[in-house]
Amino acid sequence: MKGITLQRVKAWLTLPSLVFTVIMVSAVIVLGSSLIPSRAMAPRSISLPTVCQAPLKSPEISWQLPQDLEGNLQQKNLNVVQRAADLFAWQEFIALNWPAKSGVRGVPDQTVNINAVAPRVWETWKETSEVYLPDGREPLPWNAAAPLPPGLGKPLKILYRQSKVDEVLSDEFQPTKADLALPGTLTDQQGRIVRYEIRMNQVAFDYVVQNKLYDANHQAKLEQFNFPNGAILIKAAWREVEPTEEARFHTVSAYVSDRADLTKATYQEIRMGLVGFHIMHKTASAPQWIWSTYEQVDNVRGEQPSFFNPHCPDCLANHQTQAHVPNQVTRLTPIPNQNPDCNQPNQAIDNVAELNKTIQAGLKNSVWQYYELVNTQWPLPKAKIDPTPKTVFQVKPPILANTTMETYIQKTSSCMGCHAIARGVNPNQYTASDFTFTLAYAQPQPAQTQIIPPPAKPVSAWDTEQWNSILRGYQLTTQTYELLPENVPVAKLHCQSCHLNGGGNPKASAWLGMMEKYEYPQTTNLQKRINQCFEHSLNGKPFPITANQPEFRALITYMQWLDEQAQVLDIPRPKTPFPPIPQLTGNSQRGQAIFQQKCSFCHNTDGQGRYQTDTYYRPALWGEQSFNKLAGLHRLNTMAEFIHGNMPYQFDGNLTPQEAWDLATFIDNQERPSGSANSAK
Structure with a gap:
């Protein structure tokens, strides 16, 4: 073992979780108990x-x-x-x-203190x-x-x-931004993009492996998922750090990839500092999991914040930018600082800010003194006889956001609420995935077979002849x-927005059989029905019913293509x-709570939708930019059926039928245009 030095051993100990070497064990034997005590560290x-x-x-300061x-x-x-x-x-x-034990994943080294140079326990867990x-x-x-x-x-x-959402999942599947x-x-x-990782502990990993949930074809056949108590998943956010900054960060050397496909990526070795940390932990008392989130203290405050420029008062706060253009981030949901x-x-x-100061003082000899708890989210226990699924819950606090992960939706972010809607990989049958989106990463991704996909290329001779009109009809449907603008001047x-997936979703008032139902072309009933949608559901103006009116022709041809x-x-x-x-009685107050947890991260705090940079991302549910009181969705039973069949x-x-009725009742009570024929302004 000639040539081994303390500095070299420390360098080896900085290797990440993927490496477990005999060299490290040999070094410990040579250096003996002067470096690593033989007895476990007593908690402080x-x-x-x-x-x-x-x-x-x-x-306690403990492993x-x-x-x-x-x-x-x-x-x-x-x-x-x-x-x-x-x-x-x-x-x-x-x-x-805590520093991890060498050679085995997920086990703390009980013989060292928290300052020891080594991968942390969670860093040795499996990345998804x-x-x-x-x-x-x-x-x-x-x-x-x-x-x-x-x-x-x-x-x-x-x-x-480059996002906390895995690249397998689109923003349509797990919305974490506000601007399409x-x-x-x-x-x-400094213009450097934050990077993310997602890891699971052995309890979660063993459940995935034992049930073959990594195999999408097998997973899609299963009807329920229930992770064991003790399952934990971690999301971590990292930014590049300079040598002069490292004393205030947990830092690692990492290969930073330029793309998600690692087989085609190029890499740079960069020193990275931890800036954000999520923990979701399933316990016996919390079947909806316990959710806690943490940040490095310099993220949005201090002399040189990582994500805030105090000298730019005109910078738009918490708005998305092009990659490498600095974001101006502020905290919109304060860390609680009042005594109860x-x-x-x-x-x-709870006075979390004061609690943080006390814990940080106990960690004063380590980099962990520069991290803070933002808040912790937990479910109110249900009555033992409550028959509702665990996706029906009450939560405290209702809002929880990390500036590095829910940057653009902080006011509507609820970890529990968002993850409550998570589903398995099967796109044709909803199966709740026990509050984790990771099951949807399973490969190979199954095909959606119950919804008509957008027009891609003509197949039949009729398609070829009508293709331009088909495409125009699809464009009018989706934009x-x-x-x-002359026909829809106010609503966005x-x-x-109602006939989901371009009218090709059988659960959402699909445009199938329209020719037969409205006796087209023998009558003008179909054109009149389209005009009703423009006047009521779009709060706009009708088209003149004339021969070969171009918008009617495009929309009707597209409907024929859907058939x-x-x-x-x-x-x-x-x-x-x-x-x-079933016909049930809705409760507006319950509906408001459900909206906050499962709807607002898409439709915004007051149902106004998301339209940043004047781009449609999620529709308004009430207010002047929504449908009017003559629309079909303003009927309570219609709204309840639409919600239950299609939302989130x-x-x-x-959603349960009761949740659908509660939401419909809440939405129905909100203000919207009264609506009258040809009255859009």
Whole structure:
């Protein structure tokens, strides 16, 4: 072992989770107990004042990972529950960021303190790219190292994601931005793009492997998913750091990829600093998981914030930019800094800012003193006899956002609410995936067979003859107010805002059988019905009913093409516009809570939709830019059926009939144009 130095051993210990070498073990043997004690480090307690006189256990600087919240969410004073949740969050943050034991994934090194130079426990977990492999291949065993792409000589962490959403999933599937016209990247003040990774612990990995959930063909046959208690998933955000900054960051050397396809990527070895951290942890008391999020303290404040320029008052805050153009980020949901009123036990308030200061003081000799808890989200326990699925819940606090991950939707971000709609990989049958979107990464991706896809190329002779008109009809359907401003001057809606997927979705008032239903071309009933949509559902103006009117001709030809495609694809004509549901009584207050959790991240805080840079991304549900009171969706039963059959978009089946009626009742109570024939201004 000649030539081994302390500096060299420290360098080896910085290698990431993919490498477990005999050299490191040999070095430990040579250097002996002077470097690594043989006994486990004793936890160090941090003294805290009580909250509402509740005797909660003090947090510890320890490698021990908590299994559940103290009190199991059962304390009567919700302020105490919130403090227990925040202590749980800090305790797991410390444990997961403990130095990992060499040679084995996911195990803390109990013989060193938190300052030791080594990969952190969570960094040794499986990245989802190691789990969901091309062609649905079985992943390598838990402790196996992932093979490096060709040409990479060092076993370093690979960072390829430019968004917290995996590239397998589109923004349509998991919306995390507010502007369709611009990328969802986050760029620091030096013009460098933030990178992301997603990792799972062994409990989650074993569940995926044992149930073959990595194989999309097998997964698509399953009817339910239920991860075991103890399953944890991590999302981490990283930015490039300079040597002078490293003392305030947890840093690693990483290969940063220029694209998601690692077989075609080029790489740069870059020093990266951790700037954002999400933990979702399933526990016995929280079947909806516990959600906690953390940030590096310099993200949006301080002398040189990573993502905020204090000298640019005219910079638009929290707006997307082109990649490498710095984003101006501010925190819209403050870290709680008020003490609870113990006489108001339903508040669920904790002074997280003060708690952070105390924990940070306990971590003062490490880089972890420069990280802070933003907040912790948890479910209110249900009654034991409650028959509703776990995707029906109440949550405290209702909003939770990290400036590095929910940058552009902070006011409407709820970790639990967003993940509650997550589904498995089967696009033809909704199956709740137990609050994780990662199951949808399974390969090979199954084909959607129940919705008519957009027109791509002519197939029949009739298609070829009518192709320009078919394409024009599809364009009018999917870009209605943009292409027809004289007819839709106020509302910012498309025909497919109601008739989803360009009228080709059998669950959403599909345009199938229109010729027969409206006796076209023998009568003008179909043109009159189209005009009703423009006057009511688009709050606009009708077209003149004349021979060969171009918009009518294009839309009707496109409808005829949909009929043709339905026959080719063997998609049956639906018997009703929307799948029928039981008649129930809706509750507007419940509907408002459901809207906040499962709808607002798409449709915005007040249902006004998302139209940044004057580009349609998600439609307005009420207000002047929505449909008027004469529209079919203003009828309560129609709205409830539409919601239950189709919403959240691409997650139809997530909502119960009662949730649909509650949402419909809430939306129906909102203000919208009154509507009258030919009255759009």
